[in-house]
Amino acid sequence: MALNSVNTNVGAMAALQTLNGTNTELGIVQGRINTGKKVGTAKDNGAIWAIAENQSAISNSLNAVRDSLQRGQSTIDVGLAAGDTVVDLLNKMKEKALAAADTSLTSSARATLAADFGSLRDQITKAVSNASFGGANIVDGTVSSMAFLSNDSGDAFTVTAKDLSLSGLSIAASASFTTASEALTMIGTVTTALSDATDKLASLGTNSAGLDAHLTFVGKLQDSLDAGVGNLVDADLAKESARLTALQTKQQLGVQALSIANSSTSTVLGLFR
Template identity: 70%
Template sequence: MALNSINTNSGALIALQNLNQTNSELGVVQQRINTGKKVATAKDNGATWAIAKNQTAASQSLNSVKDSLQRGQSTIDVALASGDTVIDLLGKMKEKALAASDTSLNTASFKALQSDFHSLRDQIIKAVDNSKFNGVSIANGKTTKLTFLANADGDSFTVNAQTISLAGIGLTDGETFTDAAGAKGAITKIAGALQSATNKLASLGTSSAGLDAHLSFVGKLQDSLDAGVGNLVDADLAKESAKLQSLQTKQQLGVQALSIANSSTSSILSLFR
């Protein structure tokens, strides 16, 4: 038989313990709903929090890798654009040399074709000299290769430079012809330069495709890391919402139970009437 005492109310103590437990659980659920995370601090789950922080750091470091690879893409794209211009100009130079190889031309016509040839040659020099991104070129012969970040460990992705300047494709800065025979010889040289330029641009195109593929991989890797961290620390809000309503009901019942337990001692007063 339970002891009737005004000093110790066991029922009220038990009801208070249960209410405190419910309030504690309710606080946890409310925090998860507010933050969207089931593990927001090391206090929630030290091991999981540490893993999540390390993986988050790895994911964030990949932003630098992506930036580096994108700079590489831009550098190659500028070189390819310059190369397209060079090929177009070489085609026009070949056309002028072919026209100048016609022995029936008068002197004025020959001189005009020669002048056009020189102008096209000089345009190639300018196009290659200006093929820079962020002050760097892999087309003018001043750089042999460029390295970009490949992963968060600092490993590199190397792109070999391809010189498409006149010297790089077998011509000279003073390339010219002085007569029809010389113009005919220039046709052969320019044809060789065209072949060399296209081969070099094909190599740059392959490097660009490699950068694109690796950049796509890095993006997918970053997404996977972020998703993995989310699986570790994110709260299931649908589940937490249902739990919130359950705990709120439990809290109300706990308050009522505590009220009933506190009022039970008042019945002792009736013994003294």
């Protein structure tokens, strides 16, 4: 038999516990909707939160890897641009030397060709020395290789540098000619340098393609990590919205139930009338 007491209202206590539980669930759902996450702190789910934080740390560190690889791309692109200029200048130098090898030319005409040849030669030095990006030059012969970040562990993606300077192409800094025979010899020198330059550019281009491919991979890896973290911690807002509506209704019913339970003790007053 139920006890009629003004000191202890079991029905009110039960209704209050239910209402408090609903309010707690409602707070959790509102928090998920506000943050967009079902696991926002270690309190929500310690194991999932730890996994997500570790994967997020890796993804964030890959930003530095991407920056390094993109810097490498730019450095190589500038070097390749300089290399194209060097090849073009060598072709023009060969043309001048070939013209000067004509024995029917006068000395003054050959001297003019030699002056043009020297100007072209000096332009190679200028093109190579100016082919730097952020202070790094991969074609001036000052370094043998360059290392860029390849992963979040700090491992290196190494690119072999190519020397496209005059000395790297076996051309003397004062290379020229005064006679037809010297011009003929210079044709061979420039032809060899031209072949060497194109081989070096081809190798540099291969390295550049490898760098591009690795950068693409890093971007995809980062996207996959971000998607994985999202699967672990992101809230399904459509589901949470539906749950919010249900809990709000449940909350209103809980308030009504508590109100009814609280009013039940007032019936005891009727016994004293």
